[in-house]
Amino acid sequence: MARIERRFVCQSCGTVTSRWHGRCDECGAWDSLVEETVAPKQTGAAAAARGRGRHIDLVGLTGSSTPPPRIGSGIEELDRALGGGLVPASVLLIGGDPGIGKSTLVLQAGAGLARAGRRVVYVTGEESIEQVRLRARRLGLVDSPMELAAENAVADILTTLSAGPVPDLLIVDSIQTMFTAGFDQAPGTVTQLRASTDALIRFAKSRHTAVLLVGHVTKEGQIAGPRVLEHMVDTVLYFEGERGHQFRILRAVKNRFGPANEIGVFEMQEGGLVPVANPSALFLAEREEGLAGSAVYAGIEGSRPVLLEIQALVGNVAPGSPRRAVVGWDSNRLAMLLAVLEARCGMELSGRDVYLNVAGGLRIVEPAADMAVAAALIGSLLDRSAPAKAAFFGEVGLGGEVRSVAQSELRIREAAKLGFTQVIGPMSVAGKSAGLETVPVRRVGDLMAMFSPSPVRPRPSRARAGAE
Template sequence: MAKPQKRYVCQACGSVATRWQGQCADCGEWNTLVEEAGATVTPFQAKHNLQGGGRTFQLVGLDAEIALPERMGSGIAELDRALGGGFVEGSATLIGGDPGIGKSTLLLQAAARMALAGASVAYVSGEEAADQVRLRARRLGLGNAPVQLAAATSTRDILTTLGQGTPPALLVIDSIQTMHSDLIEGAPGTVSQVRASAQELIRFAKERGTAVVLVGHVTKDGSIAGPRVLEHMVDTVLSFEGERSHQYRILRAIKNRFGGTDEIGVFAMETSGLSEVANPSALFLTHRDEGMTGATVFPALEGTRPVLVEVQALVVRLASGATPRRAVVGWDSGRLAMILAVLEARCGLSFSTCEVYLNIAGGYRVQDPAADLAVASALVSALAERAVPADAIVFGEIALSGEVRPVAHAALRLKEAAKLGFARALAPVATAGEGGMTIDSFKTLGSLTDHLLMR
């Protein structure tokens, strides 16, 4: 139980005493000590005062000279792009994804290529036996790579083994949920075990200069399993996304202390492993004819990489009294409802008696607000059965007032579209042309609707 601390303050000179006395010991005045309520002191506070007894350290300014961190190329350009240029010495990277998405395959390919390039690489698997990893490497054509392989789950055994001699340049732990620390009670995979094991491995990375990669399981909602503090402890968090029924995978950087976030790397799952996709825009564009209605091309921006995707819309008129359905794949359903409301309130188009289906081709998921205008164009095209020009891209953000707002990095979007043969762009006002493209500018959504309906 905390006890209140008593103190007596002299009203003449302000000195403080721990007990009452008739005369102030500092100024000599009589009957000037008055009791005042002090701070509550707990037994812990009485015995532990962190304001002294510590080791002092040196403070430096922001203008101090510092060298840029050296990076190690993984041999996979798309992985290096997501990392910001490669692995950093002494860094900790966490990669998560659904089961079977290809996390272990990607890291085994990167470890083998780095080992073949002369780097010292250690691969520790807590989920598979060493022979299983060898069989996968042989299937990928990497059986001759000099990767140091082990199957272990004890964090103490791993650090003791790697602490002897020269530490490896890259250490892959597959996965962190299988690691066990004997300093903490509990089964592997619990919150305390994951946090303790990750902390020891990250400490080893910082002290020995080894780049550590931790593979993390995910929950059913897609977030990395275990304590949320795990994502704060590491330097880089990568998310491996994609549908198992689709061929393509996207490696997305969620957090990166040594580079930009929201960078992506695109891979294709093949029988020989994961292959890089140098031009992802060609993957998400289908063959488009001049008479195709309800389809527009949107230049999405992922980090510094523009990716052209196709937005497909289908509008089906229903009999009176039926409840219309709204189905969305690859986009936010709430934002679709907002676009439909703006089209009805500001442009006079009625979708209340129509079923609306919206799809982003290729299994891609768009989060860029600049897709508003492309979605609206696809909806108007599907409703009026008038095709958007096949050589045009559409981008712009739509306000609730119906105004078309400009978006960031318009030049990058136009440059990528011009590279793939597109000749014009339906874009907000004040968008400058790039690569010889023709710009059709629109200030409001109503003007774009009139433009599409009058074609």
């Protein structure tokens, strides 16, 4: 009789080892190795017969190809993030923090498709039917003909769906609660995640059904389970935002049928998630003009221009290690920019507390925000306001030079549409007016001369005040 193999699999990265360790050698996660059993390998004639494959036909690059058809979800911002809508026979994975609104979004999308005459099946492995109905009643979706089921056995789900009309959309909430028979592991383990996702992918491709999977995330913000789960699906969406904030951002980090990094913006209200057609105006609605330490950043998220407020607060010199707190931006890039401002512009920042915030809950990833962050830091240190009705963008190098960024014209047009009269950026903005004034800057130190001409004496440090 063949011997059953036992192994230990990391639930964070999927690394397989023969012995248990308290810490994974690959990803460094503690207490993440779980014992799993593997069926014995076949040998002899059975293995040889199983190893034979079939002949496949090879084709060239030339030929006629049509773009994949799309199914509009009825939610404009969701369709925008997906690149135009749902694609039949595709598998989507949406992740986000607990309570961010993932179940609300997929329920609204499914109900809208069902109202449009599509067959939509919503399978929940976490909640009961009554809980889903209560959410639908709160969102005003009880009249939708969407079908519900509370089940976490993948085989039972697929058997039920194969017996009737093929659904246009299958929603599974969540993939971490699903299990496949034949494995001893609990739902949510690496083996169960792979097996359940693989079965759902094969169903989607064979029955031409769009499948939407909801996934949990870890404390680091990544979808729970191995990274191979994101490689298996066609589209990966992340739902970002703070639970105490009304804004939600749906970001496509992977999309085989459309552009990546495209975003959709929503506002959480009592009646559910409401798409935001003009996010720039919403992000700047509560901005106070003339405030020291505030600058407007003209950014690009996917193919959409977005204006955001960058807020900075530079404290007095204090004993001990200075504090650095960043919300919505890369802390390593802030450290680099602070070093550049101190070395190239003569600003004393090494001993001061620095706080940086991107208002609205959006996280910025492109380096074009360097100029706006530098303007906010300079304004806070000098206690002066930035130029009125001015927007900033541009990358700052280690030598203090301001480098060009992509899609400058799109940023300038968005600033002009929102009523700004001035854009301050790299030298490449010269001549790209779009009805407003463009101010090219060669070095980041040139920003200091652009602030309010009526200087206010900077707040003295504690050490300097004691000496006086």
